[in-house]
Amino acid sequence: xxxxxxxxxxxxxxxxxxxxxxxxxxxxxxxxxxxxxxxxxxxxxxxxxxxxxxxxxxxxxxxxxxxxxxxxxxxxxxxxxxxxxxxxxxxxxxxxxxxxxxxxxxxxxxxxxxxxxxxxxxxxxxxxxxxxxxxxxxxxxxxxxxxxxxxxxxxxxxxxxxxxxxxxxxxxxxxxxxxxxxxxxxxxxxxxxxxxxxxxxxxxxxxxxxxxxxxxxxxxxxxxxxxxxxxxxxxxxxxxxxxxxxxxxxxxxxxxxxxxxxxxxxxxxxxxxxxxxxxxxxxxxxxxxxxxxxxxxxxxxxxxxxxxxxxxxxxxxxxxxxxxxxxxxxxxxxxxx
Amino acid sequence: xxxxxxxxxxxxxxxxxxxxxxxxxxxxxxxxxxxxxxxxxxxxxxxxxxxxxxxxxxxxxxxxxxxxxxxxxxxxxxxxxxxxxxxxxxxxxxxxxxxxxxxxxxxxxxxxxxxxxxxxxxxxxxxxxxxxxxxxxxxxxxxxxxxxxxxxxxxxxxxxxxxxxxxxxxxxxxxxxxxxxxxxxxxxxxxxxxxxxxxxxxxxxxxxxxxxxxxxxxxxxxxxxxxxxxxxxxxxxxxxxxxxxxxxxxxxxxxxxxxxxxxxxxxxxxxxxxxxxxxxxxxxxxxxxxxxxxxxxxxxxxxxxxxxxxxxxxxxxxxxxx
Ligand SMILES: Cc1ncc(C[n+]2csc(CCOP(=O)(O)OP(=O)(O)O)c2C)c(N)n1
Numbered sequence: 124x125x126x127x128x129x130x131x132x133x134x135x136x137x138x139x140x141x142x143x144x145x146x147x148x149x150x151x152x153x154x155x156x157x158x159x160x161x162x163x164x165x166x167x168x169x170x171x172x173x174x175x176x177x178x179x180x181x182x183x184x185x186x187x188x189x190x191x192x193x194x195x196x197x198x199x200x201x202x203x204x205x206x207x208x209x210x211x212x213x214x215x216x217x218x219x220x221x222x223x224x225x226x227x228x229x230x231x232x233x234x235x236x237x238x239x240x241x242x243x244x245x246x247x248x249x250x251x252x253x254x255x256x257x258x259x260x261x262x263x264x265x266x267x268x269x270x271x272x273x274x275x276x277x278x279x280x281x282x283x284x285x286x287x288x289x290x291x292x293x294x295x296x297x298x299x300x301x302x303x304x305x306x307x308x309x310x311x312x313x314x315x316x317x318x319x320x321x322x323x324x325x326x327x328x329x330x331x332x333x334x335x336x337x338x339x340x341x342x343x344x345x346x347x348x349x350x351x352x353x354x355x356x357x358x359x360x361x362x363x364x365x366x367x368x369x370x371x372x373x374x375x376x377x378x379x380x381x382x383x384x385x386x387x388x389x390x391x392x393x394x395x396x397x398x399x400x401x402x403x404x405x406x407x408x409x410x411x412x413x414x415x416x417x418x419x420x421x422x423x424x425x426x427x428x429x430x431x432x433x434x435x436x437x438x439x440x441x442x443x444x445x446x447x448x449x450x451x452x453x454x455x456x457x458x459x460x
Numbered sequence: 461x462x463x464x465x466x467x468x469x470x471x472x473x474x475x476x477x478x479x480x481x482x483x484x485x486x487x488x489x490x491x492x493x494x495x496x497x498x499x500x501x502x503x504x505x506x507x508x509x510x511x512x513x514x515x516x517x518x519x520x521x522x523x524x525x526x527x528x529x530x531x532x533x534x535x536x537x538x539x540x541x542x543x544x545x546x547x548x549x550x551x552x553x554x555x556x557x558x559x560x561x562x563x564x565x566x567x568x569x570x571x572x573x574x575x576x577x578x579x580x581x582x583x584x585x586x587x588x589x590x591x592x593x594x595x596x597x598x599x600x601x602x603x604x605x606x607x608x609x610x611x612x613x614x615x616x617x618x619x620x621x622x623x624x625x626x627x628x629x630x631x632x633x634x635x636x637x638x639x640x641x642x643x644x645x646x647x648x649x650x651x652x653x654x655x656x657x658x659x660x661x662x663x664x665x666x667x668x669x670x671x672x673x674x675x676x677x678x679x680x681x682x683x684x685x686x687x688x689x690x691x692x693x694x695x696x697x698x699x700x701x702x703x704x705x706x707x708x709x710x711x712x713x714x715x716x717x718x719x720x721x722x723x724x725x726x727x728x729x730x731x732x733x734x735x736x737x738x739x740x741x742x743x744x745x746x747x748x749x750x751x752x753x754x755x756x757x758x759x760x761x762x763x764x765x766x767x768x769x770x771x772x773x774x775x776x777x778x779x780x781x782x
Contacts, residue, residue: 219575257558440770
């Protein structure tokens with residue numbers, strides 16, 4: 124299978140869906156770039172070059188650069204979705220949701236329910252999240268738990284290039300509003316990605332490792348850290364199952380419960396702040412559904428309850444890493460490990 | 461009011477300090493010594509300095525992601541700023557904020573801002589404080605041409621107007637928001653927008669310190685006298701990329717070089733004060749040398765400065781024990 128970067132995988136998914144369905148359009152700030160400028164057109168392709176090259180192939184009619192006006196253009200995408208287009212809007216950094224959240228959670232998310240089932244809102248929002256980039260407090264947050272909280276929204280967190288393409292393609296074909304979270308530290312990650320279009324169904328977890336001792340549930344970039352921790356622990360004689368739920372909404376509860384039942388021990392790894400995050404959500408689920416099957420208290424590995432610091436010295440401690448996951452697994456295993 | 465010899469020397473020094481600071485950050489960033497994103501203000505010095513010269517410690521400004529120049533102009537300590545940009549513990553924000561969040565409330569600098577359009581509402585707040593507590597203070601929001609399109613900015617115009625707040629909105633129009641040209645992104649004109657909210661607007665050449673200074677004097681006096689908010693539309697150019705690392709391919713051939721050769725703010729200032737015999741070249745050469753040394757010293761010390769440690773991670777989240 125051909126190897127592609129996370130960035131290429133996303134670009135390819137968008138192109139293939141635009142070619143397949145003329146109702147698919149993309150929009151965002153500098154999503155092509157050079158709008159109205161005397162120099163190079165398609166100069167940016169977004170800040171990370173993810174959408175570069177799409178505009179020349181599909182024209183500015185379907186690749187819309189926007190002014191800096193998230194409330195208007197994210198809302199515009201929601202309105203266009205409700206009236207016949209299938210927009211893919213880029214919210215450059217998820218931190219900017221503060222500017223446009225109403226259009227997402229009060230408008231797009233609720234149309235279907237409030238209108239008695241009559242609305243269909245095939246809106247995709249691509250957004251960048253995560254720490255580790257020295258991008259400081261307003262450009263590094265996770266925030267997917269906030270979206271997960273809202274009924275009517277679907278939330279996907281691709282952890283590798285294969286998932287990036289498959290989940291984004293599913294998002295674009297999905298008739299509900301979907302937020303796809305792309306981790307900014309993963310755009311250059313490479314992996315096998317089929318050339319043809321494919322979808323990854325929402326609410327179906329991927330089990331990346333199977334083991335007997337501990338189940339690690341991890342999200343987004345943290346899946347890669349969990350895999351690494353599991354490989355290290357394997358050498359030390361502790362075998363882990365690693366579950367990548369791939370979407371937080373819908374959530375594959377069954378796979379989480381089944382794999383945790385098999386091992387009896389749970390570690391959840393979530394890059395978000397610790398309060399009301401995916402880790403607390405999963406631990407709550409497991410505790411309620413299968414308390415009796417647990418051999419040890421569930422462990423949560425998360426970022427701390429503070430904004431993302433700028434200084435590399437602090438940010439490196441802030442981001443949950445492989446060592447902390449291993450420590451949590453050993454904690455779950457108890458004395459002697 | 462006239463600019464005294466001391467005012468002119470101070471204005472030139474601040475502009476030179478900003479230029480030297482930004483050139484040094486550019487070099488250090490290119491050498492891989494500075495983490496994260498930095499957005500440089502080089503080329504735009506006359507705006508920040510020409511405006512902030514009318515402000516004192518009663519007054520507040522809110523800046524943008526391109527904040528270093530505003531910080532220096534408003535009186536932030538350049539050494540503390542450099543430490544901050546390097547992520548060091550002795551930085552103005554303890555290394556927690558970085559380039560995009562430098563702030564010093566003690567000198568009325570309410571922060572650079574990572575959110576485009578984040579500043580104008582905050583400036584309404586600072587203006588409301590000044591009005592309510594009768595401090596005589598004025599609040600100034602710096603807004604890029606890109607930020608001028610944000611809803612938060614328009615809402616702030618209206619709030620400032622209907623509450624008759626002592627606020628000034630400075631639209632620093634450097635022609636681009638990232639790679640997007642303001643001739644495309646701005647519907648209507650800044651002046652017409654201001655008029656739509658019942659605010660006066662002055663258009664000013666942002667390369668010309670004296671023009672900025674004059675226009676700002678009027679706007680700030682108006683606000684201070686309780687006559688309400690107004691706008692300055694300042695046209696200028698940025699010399700570096702949107703952020704460090706930007707290839708700037710969207711600009712026209714020779715665009716930056718032309719501005720540097722014909723309209724550089726420091727060059728225009730020098731020419732003007734020499735022609736009118738207000739200052740000698742020697743006065744300014746001495747400032748150039750002193751400022752250069754100062755910045756070299758800031759960089760050297762910042763590089764050698766201590767980083768924050770784990771004990772600092774969870775401090776400053778709340779005011780009370782948590
Ligand atoms: C709410 C929000 N949207 C988008 C961005 C990304 N962004 C950072 S700076 C910038 C361009 C700002 O342009 P302008 O206001 O003209 O200021 P300039 O960079 O030209 O000084 C953009 C789009 C952001 N930081 N915040």
